[in-house]
Amino acid sequence: MKLHGVQIAAGPFRDMPEGAFGLCLDPHAPNRDAAALTLDIVDFGLPDPAELAATLDALRAAMAAEPDRLFYVGCRAGLGRTGTVLACLAAEAGTPGDPVEWVRAQHDRRAVETPAQEEFARTWLRSGR
Secondary structure, eight states: OEETTEEEEEEEGGGOOTTOEEEEOOTTOTTGGGOSEEOOOOTTOOOOHHHHHHHHHHHHHHHHHOTTSOEEEEESSSSHHHHHHHHHHHHHHTOSSOHHHHHHHHTOTTOSOSHHHHHHHHTTGGGTO
């Protein structure tokens, strides 16, 4: 999928391709040390809004600096936490329509697993971001 003009892949963080710029959302990922950015979110949980805002700012800065690089976002399964963060990033990028449905269409139909994650992503821009 493309956002902010760069290629983004997502899934289990353990599957991050070599050379990709990684955002790890799972504090227990075996290859967490390979991540350029980390944002610890409990499984089926929600990110801290201030920490997510800072992480997305850093991610966008990296995308602007290296637009030809592959960016990878992942957690344990690459669905709930990953989908939530991708939906917030998609909302910020101005993707048309519902950011949750966009992520489900572009990444995985099971993405953004809980009602709380759906609500968080759908209201991300209205939450003061």
